[in-house]
Amino acid sequence: EIVLTQSPATLSVSPGERATLSCRASQSVSTNLAWYKQKPGQAPRLLIYGASTRATGIPARFSGGGSGTEFTLTISSLQSEDFAVYYCQHYNNWPPYTFGQGTKLEIK
Amino acid sequence: QVQLVESGGGVVQPGRSLRLSCAASGFIFSSYAMHWVRQSPDKGLEWVALISFNGDNKYYAESVRGRFTISRDNSNNTLYLQMNSLRPEDTAIFYCVRTFGGTYFSAFDYWGQGILVTVSA
Numbered sequence: 227e228i229v230l231t232q233s234p235a236t237l238s239v240s241p242g243e244r245a246t247l248s249c250r251a252s253q254s255v256s257t258n259l260a261w262y263k264q265k266p267g268q269a270p271r272l273l274i275y276g277a278s279t280r281a282t283g284i285p286a287r288f289s290g291g292g293s294g295t296e297f298t299l300t301i302s303s304l305q306s307e308d309f310a311v312y313y314c315q316h317y318n319n320w321p322p323y324t325f326g327q328g329t330k331l332e333i334k
Numbered sequence: 335q336v337q338l339v340e341s342g343g344g345v346v347q348p349g350r351s352l353r354l355s356c357a358a359s360g361f362i363f364s365s366y367a368m369h370w371v372r373q374s375p376d377k378g379l380e381w382v383a384l385i386s387f388n389g390d391n392k393y394y395a396e397s398v399r400g401r402f403t404i405s406r407d408n409s410n411n412t413l414y415l416q417m418n419s420l421r422p423e424d425t426a427i428f429y430c431v432r433t434f435g436g437t438y439f440s441a442f443d444y445w446g447q448g449i450l451v452t453v454s455a
Contacts, residue, residue: 260441269429269445270379281434281443313379317439321393323369325379 228252230314232326238334241304247329249297249314258318261290261299264328265310273312274299301331309333336360336444338430343449346420356413356430356446364388364408366436370415372426373448382428383415387436398424420453427451 229252239245249259257277262270272281274290277297287302301308314326342354354370370382383404384393392404403416413430427448434443 258439262442269448270442271445272434272441272443275434275441275443281441315379315441317441320438321381321384322395323381323384325381327378 227322228255228316228319228324230316230324230326232312232314232329234329235327236330236332238332239304240334241306243304243334245301245304245308245331247299247312247331249292249299249326251295251297251316253319254294255316255318257293258316259290259292259297260315260317262313262315263308263310264313270313304331306333336432338432338444338446340428340430340446340449343428343451345452345454347455348421348453350420351416351418352420352451353417354415354428354430354449354451356415358411358413358430358432361432363406363411367433367438368406368413369431369433369442370404370413371429371431371442371445372424372451373429374426376423377426380426384438385413386438417451420451422453425451425453 231250233248259277261274264270278290289300291298311328311330313328337359339357369384385404401419405414429448430446431442432444434440
């Protein structure tokens, strides 16, 4: 089973600043990695797939990068609606598909 | 617009059974592989099961294999999860999820609102 480790667990950033979240895989997942955003009481929402492709309707301030075992999600200028929990997920060697434990992005 | 609406959750005693349903609309259901994913405070997001577009192929997480069964009715655009021998550690919000592009090697592009299953005596 591929283990995804996200860091940091909590990230405190001021609105308008840049946030960078990390996801490390225990073995290569190529670019078969997605990022999701989840707000309290809501289902996760797909942000990025293929490690770097924005899903439909996702603003350009969200960007993903990386391949193999190291990945990043960058939010270039934080808006109030961006404060949430973010998860990475692989869809390479399955089953199982696995998720990271999440990074909580909070207002500084 | 794509909609996935789960139903059938609730409180159940350990060892009992429950069947979840997911009504799909707004897309050609029979063209997409579908998943169940669950979320709990202890385990976070956990993939549970996958079924191919036509129901011929099914895959399960180790934690539920032999106890849960995923199925679908393409004529009624409905996905199911039959859960038997439930355990307290199965307590979670269960999500019905669509595969992006319909294939196995893909992200999960649409999620239902989730349904709570609580296993407790």
